[in-house]
Amino acid sequence: MNPLLEIENLRVTFPTPRGDLEVVRGLSFTLGRERLGIVGESGSGKSMTGRSILKLVRAPGRVTADRLTFDGIDLLTRSERQMRAIRGARISMVMQDPKFSLNPVMTIGEQIAEALLTHQRLPRREVNNRVFTMLESVRIADPERVAKLYPHEVSGGMGQRVMIAMMLIPEPDLLIADEPTSALDVSVQAQVLDIIDELVKRKGKGMGLIFISHDLNLVSSYCDRILVMNTGEVVEECKAGELMNATHPYTRGLIASIPRLDETRNELPVLDRSAWATK
Amino acid sequence: MTALSLKNLDISYGDVQITHDVNLEIADGESFALVGESGSGKSTVLKAIAGLAPEWTGEINVFGKPRSHGIERAFSRQCQMVFQDPYGSLHPRKTVDATLGEALTIHGIGDRSARIEEVMASVGLDRKFRFRFPHQLSGGQRQRVAIARALMLKPKVLLLDEPTSALDVSVQAEILNLLKRLRQEQNLTFLMVTHNLPVVSFLCDRLAVMRQGRIVEVADVADLKRGDLKDPYSRELMHISAAHAN
Amino acid sequence: MTTLRDWLIDDSPASPMQARLGRFYRIFGALMHNPLAVVGAIIILVLVLTALFAPWIATHDPLRQALGERLLPPSAAHWMGTDELGRDIWSRVVYGARITLAIVTLVAVLAAPAGLVIGVAAGYFGGWVDRILMGITDIFLSLPKLILALAFVAALGPGIENAIIAIAITSWPGYARVARAETLTFKNSEFISAVRLLGASSLRVNLGHVLPLCTSSMIVRVTLDMAGIILTAAGLGFIGLGAQPPLPEWGAMISRGRSFILDQWWVATMPGFAIILVSLGFCFLGDGLRDVLDPKSGEQR
Ligand SMILES: Nc1ncnc2c1ncn2[C@@H]1O[C@H](COP(=O)(O)OP(=O)(O)OP(=O)(O)O)[C@@H](O)[C@H]1O
Ligand SMILES: Nc1ncnc2c1ncn2[C@@H]1O[C@H](COP(=O)(O)OP(=O)(O)OP(=O)(O)O)[C@@H](O)[C@H]1O
Ligand SMILES: [Mg+2]
Ligand SMILES: [Mg+2]
Numbered sequence: 001m002n003p004l005l006e007i008e009n010l011r012v013t014f015p016t017p018r019g020d021l022e023v024v025r026g027l028s029f030t031l032g033r034e035r036l037g038i039v040g041e042s043g044s045g046k047s048m049t050g051r052s053i054l055k056l057v058r059a060p061g062r063v064t065a066d067r068l069t070f071d072g073i074d075l076l077t078r079s080e081r082q083m084r085a086i087r088g089a090r091i092s093m094v095m096q097d098p099k100f101s102l103n104p105v106m107t108i109g110e111q112i113a114e115a116l117l118t119h120q121r122l123p124r125r126e127v128n129n130r131v132f133t134m135l136e137s138v139r140i141a142d143p144e145r146v147a148k149l150y151p152h153e154v155s156g157g158m159g160q161r162v163m164i165a166m167m168l169i170p171e172p173d174l175l176i177a178d179e180p181t182s183a184l185d186v187s188v189q190a191q192v193l194d195i196i197d198e199l200v201k202r203k204g205k206g207m208g209l210i211f212i213s214h215d216l217n218l219v220s221s222y223c224d225r226i227l228v229m230n231t232g233e234v235v236e237e238c239k240a241g242e243l244m245n246a247t248h249p250y251t252r253g254l255i256a257s258i259p260r261l262d263e264t265r266n267e268l269p270v271l272d273r274s275a276w277a278t279k
Numbered sequence: 280m281t282a283l284s285l286k287n288l289d290i291s292y293g294d295v296q297i298t299h300d301v302n303l304e305i306a307d308g309e310s311f312a313l314v315g316e317s318g319s320g321k322s323t324v325l326k327a328i329a330g331l332a333p334e335w336t337g338e339i340n341v342f343g344k345p346r347s348h349g350i351e352r353a354f355s356r357q358c359q360m361v362f363q364d365p366y367g368s369l370h371p372r373k374t375v376d377a378t379l380g381e382a383l384t385i386h387g388i389g390d391r392s393a394r395i396e397e398v399m400a401s402v403g404l405d406r407k408f409r410f411r412f413p414h415q416l417s418g419g420q421r422q423r424v425a426i427a428r429a430l431m432l433k434p435k436v437l438l439l440d441e442p443t444s445a446l447d448v449s450v451q452a453e454i455l456n457l458l459k460r461l462r463q464e465q466n467l468t469f470l471m472v473t474h475n476l477p478v479v480s481f482l483c484d485r486l487a488v489m490r491q492g493r494i495v496e497v498a499d500v501a502d503l504k505r506g507d508l509k510d511p512y513s514r515e516l517m518h519i520s521a522a523h524a525n
Numbered sequence: 526m527t528t529l530r531d532w533l534i535d536d537s538p539a540s541p542m543q544a545r546l547g548r549f550y551r552i553f554g555a556l557m558h559n560p561l562a563v564v565g566a567i568i569i570l571v572l573v574l575t576a577l578f579a580p581w582i583a584t585h586d587p588l589r590q591a592l593g594e595r596l597l598p599p600s601a602a603h604w605m606g607t608d609e610l611g612r613d614i615w616s617r618v619v620y621g622a623r624i625t626l627a628i629v630t631l632v633a634v635l636a637a638p639a640g641l642v643i644g645v646a647a648g649y650f651g652g653w654v655d656r657i658l659m660g661i662t663d664i665f666l667s668l669p670k671l672i673l674a675l676a677f678v679a680a681l682g683p684g685i686e687n688a689i690i691a692i693a694i695t696s697w698p699g700y701a702r703v704a705r706a707e708t709l710t711f712k713n714s715e716f717i718s719a720v721r722l723l724g725a726s727s728l729r730v731n732l733g734h735v736l737p738l739c740t741s742s743m744i745v746r747v748t749l750d751m752a753g754i755i756l757t758a759a760g761l762g763f764i765g766l767g768a769q770p771p772l773p774e775w776g777a778m779i780s781r782g783r784s785f786i787l788d789q790w791w792v793a794t795m796p797g798f799a800i801i802l803v804s805l806g807f808c809f810l811g812d813g814l815r816d817v818l819d820p821k822s823g824e825q826r
Contacts, residue, residue: 017534017554041447042418059816060558099367104710140318141491145295152713153292156363156441157317157474182444183363185474186519187512188317214447217523257452259477261521262504267459268452268481331718355724368715372737374544381733382723407537410544415536428719 004174004208005031005053008067012048012232015060024048025232031174033206035197037219037240040229041254041271046212047096049229050176053210054093055083071173088118092167093176096212098159102151108135108162109147115166134165137195139188156183164192168199174208175199182214193222216243216255228254281343282307282436282468283328288337290320290327297323298492301337307435310462310469312479312500314516315489321472322363324489325438328470329360341436352386359429363441365421369413375399375424376409382431394431401464402427402457419450426457430465439471443478455482476520480504488513555817562813568806575622585613587620587773596789606791608782614795617773621796624774625803628689628758629751635693637747640700641739647701648708649731659705665698670753671760678766685774688767692757696750703746707739741818749811752804759800775800 012024024045029036038046052063055075068075070091078086087093095101103111112131116122122130128147135143138161151159160183167175175196181189199207213219219226220243228236228251236248246252253271281304288301298320305311313321326332328339330350339346341357362368369378379395388394396406402423413421422442429437442458443451459482461467473479479486480503488496488510496510506521508514534551538544556562575582584604591611599606605614647658665673677691711717712735720734759776761767768774770781775796782793 017530017551041449060555097364097366099364104713105706155318155322161317179445183441183474184317185315186476186516186523189474190519214451216448221523254448257449259452259455259475259481261477261480261517261524263477263480265481267456270452270456271449329722331721350721350724352724355722360719360722362715362719364715368719370716370720370734370738373734374538374541376541376544381720381725385723385725385729410538410541411536412544412548425719428723432723 002072003030003032004071006067006069007053008065010049010052010065010068011063012045012052012057013062013064023232024052027229027232027234029227029234029237031208031210033200033208034225035200035209035211035223035240037223037226038210038212038229039214039216039219039226039254042214043231044229045232046229047178050093050178050210050212053174053176054087054091055080056087056093089170090172091174091176092170092172094160094163094167094178094180096178098156098163099151101163102159104151106150107147108149108151108154112147112162112166112169115169119170134169135162138162138165139191157185157188160184161188161192164196168195171199172207173205174210176210176212178212179214180211181218189218216258220244280307281305282309282341283470284338284340285324285328286338286340288324288327288335288339290323290332290335292323292332292334296492298327301492301494303487303494303497305468305470307342308462308466308468309485310471310483312483312486313470313472313489314474314476314479314486315495316491316512317474319489320492321489322440325360325440325470325472329358329438330354355382355434356386356432357434358436358438359432359434360438360440361422361425361429361442364445365418365425366413366445368425369421371413374410374412375404375416378424379428379431382428386432398427398430401430401461403453417450418446419453422446422450422454423457426454426461430461433465435466436468436470439469439473441472441474444474451478458482476503476517477524488516552817556813559813559816561809562816565806565809565811565813568802569810572622572626572803572806575619576626579619579623583613583616583619585616587612587616588771596785596792598789599791605795606789608778608792609785614778614791617778618775618796618799621773621775621778621799624685624768624772625755625758628685628692629754629807631689632693632696632754633747633751635690636697637700637743639693640697640702641704641736641743643697644701644704644706645708645731645736645739648705649712649727649735655705658701662698662701665695666702670695671757674757674761675764675766678761683766683769685768685772688758688761691761692754695757696754699750700743700746703742704739707742708735711735711738745811745815745818748807748814751807751811755800755804755807 008028010024010027011022014021014023027049038049040046048057051057055063057063065076109131112134113127116127116130131147132143135146140146140158140161146154146158160180164180181192184192196209200209211219211223220240223240226238226240226243227234230250236246236251238246244255256269259268283305285301285303288298289296290298301324313324315321323332327335333348376395379398380391383391383394399409404420404423404427408416408420443454446454455478462469471483480500483500485497485499486503487494490512496508496513498508502508503517506517508517533547535547538547589612594607594611595609597603597607603613603615605618608614643658647655673695674691677694678687681687681690717730717734720730758767762774762776763780768777778796779793785792
C-alpha cells in the first residue's frame with residue numbers, strides 16, 4: 001500500500017537582505033497512518049515543515065521538493081484553489097499559536113459553527129448542539145458559557161483545545177499538530193491526545209498524525225516514530241520508545257536539559273552548540 | 280514576613296465567578312508554584328493580584344498592605360508579571376531599548392542607558408540586541424526581554440504565567456537557570472503558574488494545586504519529589520507526569 | 526554605498542535611529558520587489574514632481590485665453606490641443622496636478638488622524654464610548670459618499686476648499702472603522718497588559734502603544750482611498766460644485782469638454798486620462814503597501 005505522505009528533499013528558503021536563508025534543508029520522510037513526532041529546538045524548522053506540506057509558507061518564502069505526494073496526489077503541482085479544497089477536508093493543521101489563528105473579534109461558538117457549516121449543511125438548532133458537544137469532547141466543562149466568550153477571554157489551554165476541536169471537524173486523513181498541547185495540564189492533555197488517537201486508530205481508514213512538540217517526554221511516550229531536527233535537517237530518526245537512548249550529541253543535549261520530577265541538580269545543563277556543530 | 284497573602288479570594292468576570300475562596304500565604308523570598316487543571320483560574324489569580332482582573336472580593340495583601348482593585352504606580356514598583364507567550368508579550372514595533380525604557384519614562388527614572396544595560400546584562404542579553412525589534416529575536420531571547428522588562432522597576436515579587444511552556448527544552452533550561460539565579464541575587468519572591476511538575480521541582484519551594492477555581496492542596500516540593508501528595512487530583516497529575524518521564 | 530546598505534541592514538543596530546531606518550529600508554526593499562507597486566510609486570512621484578515644477582513643465586499659461594486658437598487638436602505647439610477658450614490643455618493638466626495633490630494631501634491630513642483617534646478611542650474604551658462613536662460613524666457610512674459630499678458642498682457653498690472639507694468629512698468614518706478593528710485585535714494583547722502593569726496611563730497606552738499599530742493599515746487604507754477621493758473631487762468638479770472656473774481642475778475640465786466629446790475628443794479625454802493614471806497609481810501603490818505592511822506578516826520585518 002502507498003504511504004499516506006511522501007516527502008523527498010524538501011527545502012524552504014527565505015530571501016533576506018544578506019542572501020538566501022535555507023530554514024528547511026533537504027528533509028525526506030514518509031508517513032503512513034501512524035503517529036510521527038518531530039522534535040528539535042526553537043527555529044529548527046519544525047513549523048515550516050508542517051506549513052510547507054499545506055503550502056502555507058508565506059511569501060517571500062519558497063518551497064521546493066523533489067517529491068511531495070499525499071495519498072497519491074502530487075501537492076507540488078496543485079493550484080492554490082485545489083490546495084484549499086485539500087486543506088479544508090483532508091489535511092488539517094493545528095497552528096502553534098491559537099491566539100493568532102482564532103479571529104479575535106468573533107466568539108468561540110461562532111467560529112466553531114462557521115467551521116462546521118463549511119463542511120456540512122446543518123439546521124440552525126442542530127448547529128448549537130454540535131458546538132456544545134464538540135467543546136465537551138475536548139473536556140471543556142461549561143460549553144454554553146465558553147461558546148459565548150471571545151478568544152482573549154478563554155484560558156491558554158482552552159484556546160488550544162478549541163483549535164484541536166475545530167481541526168478535527170472534517171475528520172481529516174492527515175493532522176499536522178504544531179505544539180497542540182503545550183498549555184494543557186497533563187491530565188487534560190492525556191484526554192485530548194486520546195481523542196486524536198481514536199482517529200489515528202479508527203477502523204477502515206485511520207488518520208496520519210504529525211506531532212510537532214518541544215516535550216520530548218511526551219513525544220516519546222505518545223508517538224510511534226520520531227524525527228529530531230536541528231537547523232533545518234533531520235539529525236536523528238528513531239522509534240519513539242528509544243528516544244531516551246538516542247546517540248546524537250544534539251539529542252542527548254536536549255534530553256539532558258529536561259528537569260526531572262525528583263530534580264536535585266542546582267543548574268540545568270544547556271546545549272553546548274560547539275560540541276556537535278559541523279559548520 | 281509574608282510577601283503575598285490572599286484571603287477568601289473570589290474572582291469574577293461579569294456574572295461568572297471563576298475562583299472560590301482562594302487562600303495563600305507566600306513568604307518573602309519564597310518561590311511558590313500554582314499548578315492545576317487548564318481553565319481552573321490560575322492565570323486569573325495572577326491577573327487579580329496584578330490588577331488586570333479587577334472584579335474580586337476578599338483580601339489581597341502585598342507586604343502587609345492591602346491591594347486596591349486597580350493598577351497604581353507604587354504597586355508597579357513592587358510587583359511585576361511575566362506572560363506566557365514570548366511572541367505576544369512584546370510590542371512588535373518597538374525595539375528592546377524602547378520596551379525596557381518605557382518603565383523608566385513612566386516612573387520618571389533617569390540614567391536610562393545605564394539602567395537598561397545593567398538589566399540586559401543581568402538577564403544574559405548581549406548589548407548588541409539593544410536596538411533590535413522582537414522579530415529579530417528568538418523565542419528564548421524574547422522571553423529574556425520580557426523578564427528584563429519586569430525587572431526594570433526592581434520589583435520584589437514576580438508573577439510568572441507559564442514562563443517556559445512556549446520554549447524548547449534547552450531554552451527552557453536557560454530561562455529556569457536564569458530565574459533561579461535572579462531570585463538568589465535579588466531576593467525575589469516568585470509566584471509561578473505552570474503545568475510542568477518537573478519545573479516546579481527544579482525551581483520552587485512549595486506548590487498549590489488548583490481545580491475548578493479552588494485550591495485542593497498546598498504542599499512542599501519535597502513531598503512532590505517523594506511522590507507524597509495527598510489529594511486524589513494532585514496524585515493523578517503527579518502520576519501522569521511520572522509516567523511520561525520514563 | 527555598500528557601507529550605507531550594510532549599516533541599514535545591520536542585525537545589531539547601535540541606535541534607535543539606525544533601527545528605525547533599517548526597518549524602513551527593509552519595507553522599501555520589499556516594496557521595490559513588487560513591479561506594480563513600483564509602477565504606482567513612479568506615477569505618484571511623477572505627479573508630485575509635476576505639481577512642484579509645474580511652471581517649468583507647462584508650455585503655456587494655463588489661464589491665458591486665446592480665442593483664435595479654440596479647440597485645436599494635439600500638435601507640436603499644443604501637445605494635448607486646446608479647449609473651447611483656446612487654453613493649452615497640456616499646461617492645464619500640469620497645473621491641475623497641483624490641485625489634485627492639494628486635495629489628496631489635505632483630505633489625508635484632515636480625515637485620517639480624525640478617524641484614527643475616534644476609532645482607537647472607540648475600540649480601546651468600548652462600552653458607551655464605543656456605541657456613541659460607532660453610531661455616528663455608521664450613520665455616515667450608510668450614506669453614499671458622493672451624495673453626502675454633495676449635501677455638504679450644497680450647504681457650504683461651491684468651491685474647492687469646501688469640496689475638500691466635504692470629502693474629508695465623508696472619509697473619516699472609513700478610517701475610524703479600520704482603526705477600531707485594529708484596536709480591538711490589539712487591546713487585549715499581553716504587550717498592552719504589560720505596559721499597563723508598568724503603571725502607564727490610558728492616554729499613554731493609546732498614543733504610545735495602540736496607535737502606532739494602527740498606522741500601517743491606515744497608510745494602506747488611505748493610499749487605496751486616494752483614487753476614490755480624486756474621483757469624488759473630480760465628480761464634484763464635474764457637476765460644478767468643486768473647483769470653480771477658471772481653475773484647471775481635472776473633473777471640471779472633463780465637464781466642460783463634454784459638449785465637444787464627439788468632435789473634439791481631446792478636450793475631455795486628456796484630463797480624464799490624467800485622473801485614471803493617478804488613481805491607478807495610488808491603487809497599485811496601496812496594494813503593494815498592503816502586502817509589505819500587513820500587520821500579520823509585518824512582524825517579520
Ligand atoms: N518570514 C521569514 N523570513 C526569514 N526567516 C524566517 C521567516 N519565517 C521563519 N523564518 C525562520 O525559519 C526558521 C524555522 O522556523 P520555524 O517556525 O519552522 O521554527 P520551529 O522549529 O517551529 O521553532 P519553534 O519551536 O520556536 O516554533 C527560523 O529560524 C525562523 O527564523
Ligand atoms: N476576560 C474574561 N472574561 C470572561 N471569562 C474569562 C476571562 N478571562 C478568563 N476567563 C475564564 O476564566 C476561567 C479561568 O481562566 P484562566 O485563564 O485563569 O485559566 P488557567 O487556569 O490559567 O488555565 P490554563 O492553564 O489553560 O491557562 C476560564 O473558564 C476562562 O474562560
Ligand atoms: Mg514552531
Ligand atoms: Mg493560564
